[in-house]
Amino acid sequence: MKKFDHIKNRLTAFPKVKLGAYPTPLHYLPRLSSQLGVEIYLKREDLSGFSPFGGNKIRKLEYLLGDALKNNCDTVITFGATQSNHAMQTVTACRKYGLSPHLFLRRVIKEDTELRANLLIDNLMGADVHYSASREESQKQAEQSAARLEQEGHRCYIIPGGGSNEIGAAGFIDAFIELTEQLSADNSEPDYLFHATGSGGTLAGLLAGKSLSASSVKIISIAVGEKDTNAYAETILDLARRTIASTGIPADLSAGDIHIDHNFYRPGYEMPNDSATEAIHLLARTEGILLDPVYTGKAFAGMLHYIRSRIIPQGSRVVFLHTGGTLALFAEKAITGDL
Ligand SMILES: Cc1ncc(COP(=O)(O)O)c(C=O)c1O
Incomplete structure (x- = not known):
């Protein structure tokens, strides 16, 4: 061995x-x-x-999405800043496995009104993007969305910020x-x-x-x-x-x-x-x-x-x-x- x-x-x-x-x-x-x-x-x-x-998020997402699929989830919710690498990589990984990505992003910088870099890709891939001013607000928005999605018959998998x-x-x-x-x-x-x-x-x-x-x-x-x-x-x-x-x-x-x-x-x-x-x-x-x-x-x-x-x-x-x-x-x- x-x-x-x-x-x-x-x-x-x-x-x-x-x-x-x-x-x-x-x-x-x-x-x-x-x-x-x-x-x-x-x-x-x-x-x-x-x-x-x-x-680095790709290695984490291999296990996280594996767990999501094992639990028969069809929807993934995650968190980050508007330019989060983790959020963008989650979106691309979700698309590969037919899962629906929902992002709850907090505004750290103030100039992010134009779609650039990670945020551009999140939108290009059709993620459902919600903006907030703080982690707490993102958390609250996500809880409300998860409850609504579950009521509509979806099964949500929640990934913490950074997949950590x-x-x-x-x-x-x-x-x-x-x-x-x-x-x-x-x-x-x-x-x-x-x-x-x-x-x-x-x-x-x-x-x-x-x-x-x-x-x-x-x-x-x-x-x-x-x-x-x-x-x-x-x-x-x-x-x-x-x-x-x-x-x-x-x-x-x-x-x-x-x-x-x-x-x-x-x-x-x-x-x-x-x-x-x-x-x-x-x-x-x-x-x-x-x-x-x-x-x-x-x-x-x-x-x-x-x-x-x-x-x-x-x-x-x-x-x-x-x-x-x-x-x-x-x-x-x-x-x-x-x-
Ligand atoms: C490029 C890059 N390096 C390092 C890190 C830090 O990794 P971790 O969040 O696991 O500490 C991140 C997290 O978002 C990242 O995007």
């Missing part, structure tokens, strides 16, 4: 639909690595498919094992794994994968919006533990496994900053790869800081999980800033 077969066998028992093209590529970045003195790899979740606008529950997070156990296998050809693990964290499901799944596979990689998560620091980490650890429990494999995590850095999101979620703009230009101009201003640009800027200030020793092997989101390059100027 191969090293991770016991984990994979448990995961194949979960209902799942096929959306992505896996394994996603792992790219070594030769020019940036020699410029910075570390070995940098990019795990291309942005190329997860099946539309040209992939990203233990069903969706299981997708990042897959991702973690896939990455470990890609890197283990020469029998060595990465020293660090960097990524952007928002609703927390990606991190919870990665932590579950790390724990189940007894990996020693240090996961460093760059927050993309304001959070109550301790409560946020606790919620993600709890979700990671529930994700592990859902596999039935005994494993545990400690608070020492989670490292969330809140220093790179300012001035706020969906608001650009200079260090993210610099990171986007740097990767585009040295390696020809695009990042986005809301998630990966800020996380990459965080990683650059750790490398340049030698928090990470020279010569380390570093993986950056590219979680997608590049459609935001075509979003409103309030989001793209001075790119």
Whole structure:
């Protein structure tokens, strides 16, 4: 039996639909690595498919829609900001499986009256889109719509914002094992794994994968919006533990496994900053790869800081999980800033 077969066998028992093209590529970045003195790899979740606008939500949606279909649902309800990548990917995935997508989107930026980027695709695919001013208002609207739809004979499946529950997070156990296998050809693990964290499901799944596979990689998560620091980490650890429990494999995590850095999101979620703009230009101009201003640009800027200030020793092997989101390059100027 191969090293991770016991984990994979448990995961194949979960209902799942096929959306992505896996394994996603792992790219070594030769020019940036020699410029910075570390070995940098990019795990291309942005190329997860099946539309040209992939990203980290595809792995979550494989499990979430699998669960929706198993429960005979015909309608999917989910949440996000107006330029939510998760909402757009949910819409495309729903269309592939004949489910009806309903979005409850809160306005974070004020200029979103023109249909651009993710919001353009949501509308092009005919999603039922409801706008609100806050999470609470979206929640209320969704409850009312779900009650009406159920009364009309539909069966609704509700996906939390970002697809972040233990069903969706299981997708990042897959991702973690896939990455470990890609890197283990020469029998060595990465020293660090960097990524952007928002609703927390990606991190919870990665932590579950790390724990189940007894990996020693240090996961460093760059927050993309304001959070109550301790409560946020606790919620993600709890979700990671529930994700592990859902596999039935005994494993545990400690608070020492989670490292969330809140220093790179300012001035706020969906608001650009200079260090993210610099990171986007740097990767585009040295390696020809695009990042986005809301998630990966800020996380990459965080990683650059750790490398340049030698928090990470020279010569380390570093993986950056590219979680997608590049459609935001075509979003409103309030989001793209001075790119
Ligand atoms: C491009 C991108 N990267 C990272 C994240 C963060 O993932 P999570 O919400 O699972 O923390 C998101 C979430 O929307 C995203 O769209």
